[in-house]
């Protein structure tokens with residue numbers, strides 16, 4: 001059975017809730033799903049990951065949540081080749097923060113691309129100003145993502 005790894009960056013649990021809510025959709029699509037709440041780069045590299053979903057909120061001024069900092073820092077420091085990785089990205093943010101809206105998700109996207117990973121489809125940006133429960137936006141996005149990217153197995 002193929003594996004989907006979901007990497008979570010969260011301060012208050014919203015992004016983890018999204019990960020837990022979309023998990024059954026991927027199980028129904030034929031994946032074994034692993035959620036990483038304290039992700040490390042080794043979780044991505046050992047064994048090498050072919051498909052990942054990142055659920056990452058933004059804190060500070062466009063910054064990564066504390067639990068995600070070691071992961072992002074390790075990519076910066078170790079410069080892994082991520083050419084085998086295809087990924088989706090759900091960014092949580094709040095447009096009232098202006099220029100730093102979804103800053104962590106956007107930085108992560110750039111960082112992954114810089115290291116050769118290929119994003120499938122568009123990044124979802126969930127705006128807390130418009131969407132009270134991030135799941136309301138994330139669930140339909142994940143369903144469409146599975147179909148449009150032909151990720152269904154068996």
Ligand SMILES: Cc1cc2nc3c(=O)[nH]c(=O)nc-3n(C[C@H](O)[C@H](O)[C@H](O)COP(=O)(O)O)c2cc1C
Nearest residue numbers: 010011012013014015057058060062093094101102
């Ligand atoms: C102290 C603080 C700083 C924040 N800074 C930003 C920011 O710079 N950009 C942004 O888009 N959202 C920002 N947010 C909004 C959060 O990203 C948003 O509420 C998100 O849904 C939180 O998700 P979480 O529950 O997974 O942590 C900030 C929230 C807090 C409390």
